[in-house]
Amino acid sequence: MEATPGTDMSDLSIASRAVIRPISEIARLAGIPDMAVESYGRYKAKVDPSLLAARKDRPGKVILVSGMSPTPAGEGKSTMVVGLGDALTAAGSKTMIALREPSVGPSFGMKGGATGGGYSQVLPMDEINLHFTGDFHAITSANNLLMALVDNHLQQGNSLGIDPQRITFKRVTDMNDRALRHVVIGLGSVTDGVPRETGFEITAASEVMAVFCLATGLTDLRARLGRMTIGYSYAKAPVTVDDLGAAGAMALLLKDAIKPNLVQTIGGTPAFIHGGPFANIAHGCNSAIATNTARALADVVVTEAGFGTDLGAEKFMDIKARYAGCAPDTVVIVATVRALKMHGGVTKDELGKENVAAVRDGLPNLARHVSNIKKFGVQPVIGINQFTLDTKAELAVVTQWAQAHGVECAVADVWGQGGQGAGDLASAVLRTIEEPSNYAELYELQLPVEEKISTVVREMYGAAGVEYSAKAKRVLEQIHANGWDQLPVCIAKTQYSFSDDPTLLGDPGGFTLQVRELIPKTGAGFIVAITGTLTTMPGLPKVPAAMHMDVDGNGNAVGLS
Structure with a gap:
């Protein structure tokens, strides 16, 4: 899937040039009968799970894609999900992808869309990133x-x-x-x-x-x-x-929204995109219905939890998998040379220069994420998302570290080559899921809320302890009085650091996490602990992405990423 020299290589341009198949063909490829498909135009559809035949054998295995602590440089986790899914399809596995729906707010703000990138995208990307199916x-x-x-x-x-x-x-x-x-x-x-x-x-x-x-x-x-x-x-x-x-x-x-949305990747792999809670202020996973519907249709399901293992993956394990019974068979931890260099002390404007020492200095962050996944009894795989300016020496630092620590690791060029660039990663994942997982949640539900929070903070973040504001302490009393102690916890914090301070990169350790507010979510079934200065209503940056967007005379999106 090499691009023609001189051709526009933006995500939107690549998506617009892709050959997209009618959604009815994708449904048949996934084994979905026509009566269960409710088309929304030619290229997207709702699927009614109640009209699918029950799977008689074991549900499909779950590959959860998480990552190291993200940086403003971008790590491409959704891009890795799509590329890995296409690579598994090419390897002969009946594969489906399950992703969250993008929120319009960040698409017009700073983060951009959430449909992957380059030649590893779900389509139609412009519709998915905007109103989708409503x-x-x-x-x-x-x-x-x-x-x-x-x-x-x-x-x-x-x-x-x-x-x-x-x-x-x-x-x-x-x-x-x-x-x-x-x-x-x-x-x-x-x-x-x-x-x-x-x-x-x-x-x-x-x-x-x-x-x-x-x-x-x-x-x-x-x-x-x-x-x-x-x-x-x-x-x-x-x-x-x-x-x-x-x-x-x-x-x-x-009643209609609860049905999963079916779309496709550039490589033709069926994908469910459904639901979209943020991982820094919510539990960060697509719907349980979509994941389990995909498991009923495919042998392998590639799904994602937002941000790093300390946020989305922990919540996937302790909340979603606990409630929905979809424990992962392995977790792919997405790492990039760029992120490692930033955690090693390099500023964003210096990332284009080779710096092997900085990559090495950033490894403690990746190491904690590997350790985090192992604490759930799941064997991780490191997927290095390769960028154009990465050097062989920098990549070797990561692959050699992984080999020395007994962790499967592969370099993948999913942006530039799609599934063709993730063959080695797919092989590593398939080897890993052959071995049985010993998945277990991090804590038992009967523990007091304070102890559950302390366990996550200590085991996932490396913190020394937790401090509660006066307001949070009052809500703790309400939680105890109303019998809500049995609920799991969902910690809302910055994605950029293991701590509640986004400037503390790497693996800071020894800090005290500040819990500012506790909110019982008795319908969802968890207690939200809001830390630091995090807000549940983001703001726009000085120059929002919306300022560069438009629509041409034919109704085509311009500037959407």
């Missing part, structure tokens, strides 16, 4: 219907005795909009509502999104929505969605 809109609408009903309940007499100052649920929008972080609503006349302070979160941070991605079906979805805690009464008792009577209408808005 799942995010449905989740936003369900969330905001709930909040409209809450505020209407206050206006109409408040028979549940909800304390307006203790409402913990917020409205959402799928856009980076810092001006909405803190707002006052209900201003105006008596008929305009009850005034109160509140705010917005980005849709990907909504508990409705988490519920959507952990539900095993429509019945479970409705039950989880009903268990969500929206706030507390004047008597300090939790008030749920079921108390308000809103779960049915919310589930009605989500």
Whole structure:
């Protein structure tokens, strides 16, 4: 898949030149009967899992793709997922990919889209990165219907005795909009509502999104929505969605969205893209329904957990796999020479220069990520995502370190060659999943919440301890009083560091993690611990990516990445 010299090599341009097959052909390739396919145009479709025949043999093996601590240079984890999936297909394995849906906010902000890159992309990339099949809109609408009903309940007499100052649920929008972080609503006349302070979160941070991605079906979805805690009464008792009577209408808005979305890679591998919680402020994995539907169809499923092993992978293991029964058979840890050099002390503008010593100095970060995965009883594989300016000497530092520590490792050029550039990595993965996994969660659910948080912080981050704000301590008392101790924990922190300080690169160790806030997500089924200065509503950078986007006269996207 070599590009023609002088040809535009942007992700969008490569995607626009790719040959894309009708989605009906991709469905047949995946073994999905026509009656289960609901087409959204020619190249994407919803799939109804209830119309698929149950798999009689063992479900497909799960290959989870995670990474070392990311840097602003970009590591290309989604690109590796797609390239590896195409390489496994080429090796003769019946393969499917399961990825998260991109959030529009980051696509127009700084992060960009989430459909891979180069010759390892899912298609149609422009539609997936924008409105896709409307799942995010449905989740936003369900969330905001709930909040409209809450505020209407206050206006109409408040028979549940909800304390307006203790409402913990917020409205959402799928856009980076810092001006909405803190707002006052209900201003105006008596008929305009009850005034109160509140705010917005980005849709990907909504508990409705988490519920959507952990539900095993429509019945479970409705039950989880009903268990969500929206706030507390004047008597300090939790008030749920079921108390308000809103779960049915919310589930009605989500009844079509809950079906996984089928698309394809440039290489023709079937892919489910469904659900999109962030990994630094939520649990960072695509829907359980999509993953398990893929396992029912394929022998091997390549999926992703956001950011590094300390965030998405830990949450995959301790939350998603625990609830959905989809434990990984191996974890591919994506590493890059660029990231290693940054963790070794090199600034972003110096990454183009060979620096073998800096690569070596950055290895402690990768080493902790390898150690993290082994603590779950899973054998990792290191996949080095090769960039153009990487030198043989720099790459050798990583491969030799892996060999010395008994870890499978392979270099892959998935951006430039697609699946053809990941043959060695696919072989390493197939060798690894031949051996049985000894997967086990990091902690038992019966432990107190504080001990579960301490275990993650100590084992995954290398921290010395945890400190709680006064506000977090008060919520801990509520957690104990309401019997929510049995829930797993979901720690929200910066992706750039093992600590809660994004400037502490490498493997800092010995720090104290600051828990600023605790939020019980009783429908999703976990306790969120917010650390440092992390916010659930991102802002836009000084020059947003949106400033370089447009549409041509034929309706084609321009500048989308």
